[in-house]
Amino acid sequence: MDLIATVAATILDQLRNPTLAFLLGGLLIAALGSRLTVPDQVYKFIVLLLLLKVGLSAGISVREADFVALIVPGVLAILVGIAIVLIGSRTLARLNGVSKVDGLATAGLFGAVSASTLAAGMVMLDERQIPYEGFIGALYPFMDIAALVTAIVLARVSVARKAVATGGGTVALGGGGPQLDGLDKGMLGDILTDTFRSPAISALLLGLVIGLLANVDAVFHGFYELLFRGFLSILMLVMGMEAWSRLAELKRVAHAYILYGIAGPILHGALGFGAGMIAHELTGFSAGGVVLLAVMASSSSDISGPPTLRGALPEANPSAYVGTSTGLGTPVAILSIPAWIALADWLIS
Numbered sequence: 102m103d104l105i106a107t108v109a110a111t112i113l114d115q116l117r118n119p120t121l122a123f124l125l126g127g128l129l130i131a132a133l134g135s136r137l138t139v140p141d142q143v144y145k146f147i148v149l150l151l152l153l154k155v156g157l158s159a160g161i162s163v164r165e166a167d168f169v170a171l172i173v174p175g176v177l178a179i180l181v182g183i184a185i186v187l188i189g190s191r192t193l194a195r196l197n198g199v200s201k202v203d204g205l206a207t208a209g210l211f212g213a214v215s216a217s218t219l220a221a222g223m224v225m226l227d228e229r230q231i232p233y234e235g236f237i238g239a240l241y242p243f244m245d246i247a248a249l250v251t252a253i254v255l256a257r258v259s260v261a262r263k264a265v266a267t268g269g270g271t272v273a274l275g276g277g278g279p280q281l282d283g284l285d286k287g288m289l290g291d292i293l294t295d296t297f298r299s300p301a302i303s304a305l306l307l308g309l310v311i312g313l314l315a316n317v318d319a320v321f322h323g324f325y326e327l328l329f330r331g332f333l334s335i336l337m338l339v340m341g342m343e344a345w346s347r348l349a350e351l352k353r354v355a356h357a358y359i360l361y362g363i364a365g366p367i368l369h370g371a372l373g374f375g376a377g378m379i380a381h382e383l384t385g386f387s388a389g390g391v392v393l394l395a396v397m398a399s400s401s402s403d404i405s406g407p408p409t410l411r412g413a414l415p416e417a418n419p420s421a422y423v424g425t426s427t428g429l430g431t432p433v434a435i436l437s438i439p440a441w442i443a444l445a446d447w448l449i450s
Contacts, residue, residue: 123334124423127341128348139339147332148408149304154325155405156308157317159242164313166236173384174234174394175243177376181398182248185212185369190255193361198354201259206410206417207358209252210426211365213402214241218434222396225438226389233389242309244397245405250302253413257292260416301412305405336408337423344420351421358421362429366399370437373398374444381449388449395441399434401426 130137163171189208194201219241226233296302311317351358376398377391407423 119330119334119337123337124341124344124419124427127338127343128345128420129341131342131345135342137342139335144336144339145300147336148301148412150325150328150332151336151408152301152304152405152412153308154321154329155408156305156310157312157321157325158308159245160309160312160314161318161321162239162312163242163309166239170234170384171236171239174240174377174380174386174390177380178240178243178394178397179247181369181373181376181394182212182244182246183251184372185398186248186251186255188368189252189361189365193357196354196357199357200350200418200421201263202256202414202416203350203418203421205252205256205259206414207361207422207425209249209256209410210406210422211361211369211401211430212248212252213245213406214397215400215403215431215434216241217403218400218431219393219397221435222393222438222441225442226392229442231389231392231442233387233393237390237393240394241397245402246305246309249305249402249406249409249413250296253299253302253410254293254296256414256417257296258289261292296413299413301409304412305409333404333408336411340407340411340419340423344418344424347418348420350418358425359429362425363433366401366430366434366437370395370399370434370441374441378448388445391449392438392441392445396434396438399437399441401430401434403427403431 186205186208189211190205193199193207194204196204219238223233223237297306312321374391374395377386377394380386380394381388381391403426406426407419410417410422411419
């Protein structure tokens, strides 16, 4: 009964999370027939600001970290982020009735990192006086950006393959090399180039580079940090209204997203824990660091992911990827933190 009460309390607390609350608010007013709209230019400005802030934050974190100590866990975090998306592409995105783009967007959000879940893991470790590396916060952009870019590229490849199939032939946008399931290497290269030139990824990477190379702390804390939460709430409101218009698409496959939202954080966390153990064996990475790498892998993004996916994959259904990640994935990820601590204590002491 205590476990059930804990699960219920965690889910209830998550419903009060501003990200999910404004998404549900948008669903509600759309269901009631409201004519509320946000002008397109205002929306684009909000997305630009959010993505620049996320990139700047990541760049500052990496700049302030010990780069040499960061190399091994950083590379492992990148591999874990990519692996989570690839797992999603072979599981959720292949289920009957699940849109390939929706499945990959959901996997991308699960591969990205929730800063709030990471913070919860740090608090639990602090309470138990378990030490961890000071640069842990700088690891999240490695996993975050790798997962989001991988999901976006795979989604665009899927759309291109579908276009080739329905067109009845091969479309060569580039060099005309060997075929890759209906795509040639030239087309694949163009998709990669187009992804990195897209407004969403361009803004994210621009912020990352500026935060890494320039002293932007004053403008970051005095402008971007102050406005971020408020603008994020407006973005989630817009996505909630859009989600209502596309909710019917999920009726037949809701069980698939529920299963993924519950099982995904456990599987992904185990993957992150395994990567942490590799870092532990190679570099002496701490037990607390292993736990937090597992926490990052089990979490799903509620800040950087939604605006990035909304900007890069507007055809993806936000009621699928945000509802699954924030509504189900985050509570499961938070509840799993004590298990990763116990496992690290057993294996590493």
